[in-house]
Each structure stands twice: as structure tokens, then as C-alpha cells.
Amino acid sequence: MARVMLDPRNWYAIAADHDVPHGHIYRTTLGGHELAVWRGSDDALHVWQNRCPHRGVRFSLGEVVDGELRCQYHAWRFAASGACTFIPAQPDRKVPGSIRATVWPMAQGSGMIWTGIDPVGSPPMLPDGAVIRAIPIAKPAAVVTQALPTDGLALMLQPLDEASAMVRGIALDGDLARADRVLTALRRRLERAA
């Protein structure tokens, strides 16, 4: 997947808190980087590169077991730190410390889960309201950002890859159905345009 430039100092919202219930591995991309987000048994959230270091299979095909993430392919297990803790094919050997999942920065705020390359400080504070349903739009973030509606919505973009972006945000009046109509109309308009 072709990558797009991210501002390495920025926090990007890549999911809503409600996107990641216990036991679920949420899948998304940020600027062409594939990410997996999961919740440990202690409720802590983890943002990882969506790729097992063993054979490269997506972690989002795996499962959360006893507070660890287990790859679907060979059932290697990884602790919250990213360290591999167990290799079923070698149950009696100590796992080399060099085998690790790639862990991304993670912050929570305003009902969202945030990450970035090397983000500075805390994620931006969003105004009070309800977290809307995120809407993917098959246009580059640079195009979508110029068309975002402003009335009653605090919106931001998650660049997915070079060709598409996810619109996320807050409905200030809490009217999720109205926000959905506004954003799906925006999506239709932008995707129809050449």
C-alpha cells in the first residue's frame, strides 16, 4: 500500500473507544501503515503494526487470549509490551527477546483512540458531544479536508492511504443520525466528482 506523508509530530484519531470491545481486534490504516488495535484484559488499549513478526500475517486475523494477542497462523503470543511470550512449536525454549510486535504510540481522549509516528504532547481536546460514525471517503485527505462541513460538527481526518481518508469527529448536538446524513452526502458528492 502506497504511503502518504504524515506529520510525524501529530496525533491522529484512528478509532473510537467503542470500536474496540474486549476480545476484538480492530483493523485500520494510517497513511498506508496497517494497524491493529486491541484491548487487554486490564482495559488498556494497544496500537500495533498489523503484522506478526514471524510470517507477516495480519494480527487482526488473530485473537486476544488472556490479555495477550495471538497470531492466527502459528499461534505465537505477544504481551502488551509487544514482546513475544510463547512459541507453540518450541514450548520448552525461552523466546528470544528480539522477537517483538511493532508498537505504536497510543493515547485516549475525547472518546477516541489516537496514534502517530512520533507525536508530541497530548492529543487535541475536542468539544463535548457524541462521537459520530466514521465515514471513509475514496478521495485523498487533501481533497476531503477542503470539503468538510462545519455546522455543528467538529471533524478531523485520518488519512487511510494515498487515495482515501476517514472522516471522524463529534456531533456537538449529539444528533448522530443527522451527522451521518451530512457525511454520507459529502461522501456521495466527493466520490461522484471526477
Add this chain to the structure above:
Amino acid sequence: MILYDAHHLARCYAVRLLLGYLGLTAEIRPLDVYPGHQHHSDEFLAINPLGTLPVLIDGTHVITDWQEIMAHIALNHAPDWAPTHDSALIGWLGIARDLGASAGLARMIDTFGEAGDAVAARTQANALLDEVERRVWFAENAGQLWLIPGAQPSIADIANFVFIAPCEDGGLSLRDRPALRRWCDRMRFHPGFVAMSGVFLPMAKPAR
């Protein structure tokens, strides 16, 4: 009950999945659909002149429609799984048929060489998947886990699941459809779930 079956066909999987959830067994008679074309044999066409699978034989009943088979089994063994009191059941079964003719067809074209227009199939499938995603997101937001309000999934969930869960094999994507991925997980983790090519079982609890 006798079920004429082909493992990789989503409509057959729907019946096996319902049997799994309900803890029922049927005598499975697998047909070599590809490359054997056994469903075009005189022997099978004598049972189902349409040549389609699955077919259920239950006593004197010979049922050749996959949704009717599910309704028949549910109404006879677990009526909660066929919520006929809710008119939304008709709508969801209809969406599932449309998904079969789009997402399901794209999967058959891409992975089993069936004839058809994969691009047109994906265009229709994307519109349907977007709409199901929207509905499931708002249902979750209202605390409702299944397509038809209830304590457990129904044949509406099964009918849609068998085309949505393996849709990436047809060149579609669930990546930006997080509510569908969560709903697929709920189906997979529901007791009695059975797998199909491309649709994983939850892994067993590990011994470590």
C-alpha cells in the same frame, strides 16, 4: 434430515451453520460441484430440477431454497431463530439474497472461476455492505447485537453472514466497516459456530 451439500458454497454453509448453532445433525451428502458437476447429474436433477444446492430432505419435505431450509429447521426446532413476528426478517433475507448475487457472485468469480461481471458485482456489493454497516453501527449504538432484536442471532444474521464474512475472497474489504467486523466476531464466538473455507473458527483455548 438429509442435506445435499458442497463445502465451499455460502448457501450450503448457511444451513450447516444453523445446524451447528442449534446443535442438530443431518446426514450430509457432499456433492462434487467443481470440477465434478455432480449437481448437473440426472441423479441429482431428479431430486432438484433446478440443480441448485443445498437441498434438504426431511421426511416427506424436499426443500430446495436455502432460506426456506433455514426457516424450516428453525421453525421446527428453535422458533426464536426464525423471528417471523418481525417484518424486518423479510427485509434482511432479501438483503442476503442481494448480497449473494453480488458479494457472493464476486467470490465465486474470483476464487472458483464462475462466469460473471465481477466489477458490477462488487459495485452492487459495496453499496449493500455500506448500508448493512450503517444499520449495524446504529443497532450497536442502541445496544442491539443482532440484525433482528433478540437475545440470540437469527436466520437473518446467518443468511447475511455467509456472504459478508468471506467477502474479501471476492475482492471486497471489511477494513473500513468496523461494525461488520465486530458483528462477524459475535457470530464466530457464538456457541456452536462452524467454519468454512476463509471463515476462521475461534481457536481453542491454548494449553500452555
